[in-house]
Amino acid sequence: MMKQIPFLSLLLLTFTLNQHSALAEVVSTRVTGDAYHASEAKVDVDTTGGDGAADTSIVQLTTAGEDGWMEYTPPHDPGPADLIAIDDDDPVGPSGFKQEAQGSVAFDWMAAYIDSHLQDRVVGYAYVINNDGAPQAWNADGYAKTPEDGGESMSIHTRSFIASVTKQITSVATVKILHEAGLSIETNIADYLPAGWDLGANVANLKFRHLLTHATGWGQLWDTLTDEETADWNNRWDGLEYVISLDASPGSGYSYKNANTGLLRILIPQIWVQMGGAPYTEVTAANHELLYLAYLQNYIFDPIGIHNVVCWMQPAYSEALAYSFDHVETGGIAHQINLNSGCGGHAGLRLSATELAKYLAYLRHSDWILTLAQLGLINSEALGWDYAYDGKYTKSGAWFSSYAVDTNPDDGGLFIDLPFKLDTVYEYRKSSRACVAVLPYGVEASLVINSEYEGGGEGFSTCGILRDAFDFAAN
Template identity: 30%
Template sequence: MITTNKMFSAPNKSKLVKRLFIFFLFIAFTSCEVEESFNDFQTNTAVFNMDVFEQNLIDYVEAGGDSPIGWAYTISKNGNLERSDAFGKARNAADGSIDFTLNKEINVASVSKFYTAIAVMQLLEANNLTIEDNIADWLPNSWTIGPGVNNLSFKDLLKHESGLQSTNNNFDVTLGYQGLKDCIETGVVNAKTRNYLNVNFALYRVLIPSLWSNLEGSPAIDIENDANTQFMYLLYMQQNIFDRLSLPLVGCFPESRDVSTLYYNANDGSNNGGQYYGSWNNKSGGGGYFMTAMEMAKVNAYFEYTEILVTKDQRDLMKLHRLGMDVADPADEIHGNYYGKAGSIGTSSDPTVSQGVRTQIVMFPGTGVDCVIVMNSQGVTLQGTTSLRQMIYDAYNNAWVQP
């Protein structure tokens, strides 16, 4: 029995060894094929290159040989600052020659709308409201409600689809308290399609205090009083956005007149004086915050990667409807959705002489990258476009290279 078993088991061992040898040879061969295929896939797939993106931003801003008088950029990755730099002057020689830095305040213009939209999302949730609810009940009782206003929603304002009548100039008049009151009295007289109007967000200078006043523990708020709405709007923003990020004293009032950033045209020589922007308190909501590039980058990071400012659901809703954000051409969004907000103020429609500011924030969730660019100059010849937002998109899209 023992002999038979040995005779029987010996041939089986030999076959098993052969089979195992063939099996492992097959595995080794196919593994090489898979590895080669994977390597081919890697080789043929472009990847984002941070170095190229950064250099693109610099090159594209300076492409026309007429760099801003002063400008700065930040690039963050997953909420952490990766690259940053600043160039030129906050004030040129004629105005006292002060360097522009990453920590120099600048009027961020309409990027302010993004911050206002964050506050709106917070207060709607706190009041058990949605963006689809109407604004009429939250307006001052003394205001005359014009046609269509009773059907005007928070979303309509946040998307610039209100149909209200206003202009994007003479801000002290059109965006002041009386101007807002007059706008509501005129009512919805245009088609409720997208029409970018600063008044849509200036109205939140009244609506944010009104929503806040309805919450338990809120301070005394009189939305019938212009000065009180200004103060309470700024107070809410400070306490519920900037204080949460340890950013003290962020507001719509500039630094001291003798050291504040001034605003130029790229063609201005060293002897051309710049524009001074004073307080925007009386016309805030849609513009006017004075912040540094680093402060703007910090808000981006906390918005995108934490729930300190908004919940994930609120953030997703803001992105879905581009609330307080730019509406971009999907054809430009080659590597997933891009989200951002532009800002611009100028003294003239002629870019060769207009003095002013340009700002832009952009978030690229697909790579965890976000970017801030601020410049105290109009009239800069950008690479292939007049849009700062488009320039950043191009710099990003062209930073995908073969590994």
């Protein structure tokens, strides 16, 4: 008998789908008591989106906690500030640092390192650095939208497309719901796949661990398939059904593939429905993305005061476009993943630097999201992290538009970036990048960037910037 999550009430959440043909309704549940550390909750609904137009629903959950609860106070937007220059030599000394039991971190050094490497080299960026669950340094620079696209400065509260950082959040949600259901990462996935899906060889032996660690064998299989065989492979419902019909190699070597965590977008709702606490009694192609978002909203984000997390841009929020830094004059792309297009699991969520830092603070310094043992499992098994060494755990995300060609000889000549296909219209490559980092000495950091790095970004690492900044500032 699976454990059912207790609930206080059912809320009707209406997600406005920008550029969608209809509204999608999600009924979500909220837990009470120890699971939320909450004694009472208040829900305020604003259906105007803040501009008088009834085109978005914002559900605000304010939770009153017991004595001693953790409360993350978000930083305010920074005002104009001079860049702190960093020379090749070590600085004379920090203007301020926080002494830790294990060492010390000069947070102004860490911030200055990030600024020195990003200012005037990307269109816009924002970061927040925490220590022991409280913000210590933060900054934002450049544009969320350039003047040609309406003009909006980048802010630490601007939401961006976080790409594969979504995988880290999905991994946390997977460990959480497995625990609530009395399951583990060693549980086979077959019992939680949609009814009627044909299973390829060895798929019945796949465990949640294999999906979370990219050890399904599908990455290696992809390299052997013909173009015709890969035509049906995608990260939507139908594409994932096709992947399941192929052969798997459980426990094979690591090979990164979006389908692994894309499937968790279906499996999380499947477990939730079987537990009896979900708003629907069946998971379908039409509702699985909404169920995935609803689970994250109710059991990850709402308890810590982060609201309305979806894969598309919302008019009530500051939202960043994606740009090419070297050719910013080509304009930005409003990149988003709409419903029925693979929203969530592997990619798609839109969050700000402040929201990501807040998430990391509660993940690490409280049991509101995971218990200490569950977080230990996440870290020790590198579930959702793509770097887990020397006490540093980071997950990067990057999205790129189509490769580009410039055929205007009056503007620098011919520019070609492969792969190139004849009779194809290309645009300059645009990008959104993000990183979350859990670092030694109680430090967490988030970083979002809304363009490719200067010069095309060859060898550029978003998480590498944060790790190097920490190494520069820690002693």
